[in-house]
Amino acid sequence: MKLKLCPNCNSEKIIKSGIINNRQRYKCKDCKYNFTVNKLGKKIDDYYVNKALQLYLEGLTYREIERILGVSHVSIMNWVKKYNIKRPYNVDYHPTYKIYNAEELAKFFQNKSNISGAGVLVTELGDKFMLIKWERFRN
Numbered sequence: 145m146k147l148k149l150c151p152n153c154n155s156e157k158i159i160k161s162g163i164i165n166n167r168q169r170y171k172c173k174d175c176k177y178n179f180t181v182n183k184l185g186k187k188i189d190d191y192y193v194n195k196a197l198q199l200y201l202e203g204l205t206y207r208e209i210e211r212i213l214g215v216s217h218v219s220i221m222n223w224v225k226k227y228n229i230k231r232p233y234n235v236d237y238h239p240t241y242k243i244y245n246a247e248e249l250a251k252f253f254q255n256k257s258n259i260s261g262a263g264v265l266v267t268e269l270g271d272k273f274m275l276i277k278w279e280r281f282r283n
C-alpha cells in the first residue's frame with residue numbers, strides 16, 4: 145500500500161473526510177487542507193522543505209519564505225514544528241535578500257563594497273539565485 149501524504153505539507157496525518165463526486169476526500173490533520181485522492185502523490189519536493197527551513201533559520205519570516213518559494217506559510221510552520229527547528233539566537237536585525245540571475249550575481253561580486261563587512265550566502269533557486277546578506281559589523 146502506498147504511503148499517503150498531504151499534498152500541501154507532506155504530513156502523514158491524513159484522515160478520510162467523506163466522498164465528493166465519487167472520489168474519496170481526505171483532510172490533513174496538521175494543516176487542515178482538504179483534498180481528493182487525485183492530488184495524492186504530488187509530494188512537495190524535499191528540496192523546498194530543506195530550503196524553507198534553511199531560510200527560516202536565516203531569520204526570514206514565514207510570509208517572506210512563502211513569497212520566495214511559493215510554498216504556503218502554513219506548510220512552513222508545520223515543517224518547523226515537525227522537524228523541531230529552533231533558531232539558536234534571537235535575530236535583532238534582519239538579513240536582506242535579493243533574487244539574481246547568474247549575470248547579476250557576477251556583477252554583485254565584482255563590486256567589492258557590496259561584500260566588505262558583510263556575510264553573504266548564495267543558494268540556487270530554480271533558474272535564479274538567491275543572495276542573503278548580513279551586515280556583520282552592524283550594531
Ligand SMILES: [Zn+2]
Nearest residue numbers: 150153172175
Ligand atoms: Zn497538510
